[in-house]
Amino acid sequence: MDGMSSPALQQFIEQEKQRAVMNEMVSKLTDACWDKCITSAPGSKFSSSESSCLTNCAQRYMDMSLIIMKRFQSMN
Amino acid sequence: MDFSSPSSGSSSSASQPSPEVFMDQLKSQLAQAYAEEFLETVRGKCFTKCITKPGTSMSGSESSCVSRCVDRYIEATGIVSRALFSQQR
Numbered sequence: 001m002d003g004m005s006s007p008a009l010q011q012f013i014e015q016e017k018q019r020a021v022m023n024e025m026v027s028k029l030t031d032a033c034w035d036k037c038i039t040s041a042p043g044s045k046f047s048s049s050e051s052s053c054l055t056n057c058a059q060r061y062m063d064m065s066l067i068i069m070k071r072f073q074s075m076n
Numbered sequence: 077m078d079f080s081s082p083s084s085g086s087s088s089s090a091s092q093p094s095p096e097v098f099m100d101q102l103k104s105q106l107a108q109a110y111a112e113e114f115l116e117t118v119r120g121k122c123f124t125k126c127i128t129k130p131g132t133s134m135s136g137s138e139s140s141c142v143s144r145c146v147d148r149y150i151e152a153t154g155i156v157s158r159a160l161f162s163q164q165r
Contacts, residue, residue, distance in 0.1 A: 041126065
């Protein structure tokens with residue numbers, strides 16, 4: 001019996017792939033939005049404007065990706 | 077990543093890790109890789125934020141800035157991830 005091609009393993013790998021993609025997305029956005037939103041030395045608590053900036057930043061990035069994708073699709 | 081499975085020949089299945097063992101190994105290696113990458117990012121961010129003028133020794137305010145920076149970066153990661161995956165209620 002070849003355990004390495006078992007459905008359970010395939011499913012596991014698929015799951016980990018997805019996790020990796022999401023992980024990368026979060027870390028990339030945190031990186032970019034940190035630079036945009038946290039302009040002073042980090043305090044002991046985020047101000048409400050800092051945390052809403054982070055939320056907005058992440059969501060607008062997604063909106064932007066969509067626009068860019070559409071823009072490219074309408075080329076050619 | 078070290079997938080040091082017995083690549084030497086197609087010998088007995090006894091030398092092949094079972095799927096369960098393999099999954100566990102992969103999981104922990106992935107977790108380690110994620111952690112290392114995260115750590116490297118945090119180092120970069122907090123160095124930029126907190127060590128603005130490197131002196132002959134680390135000052136108290138610098139080191140407390142670093143602690144706060146680490147906490148905030150972790151928090152920021154949570155905020156971003158919530159914004160992405162649980163948006164629009």
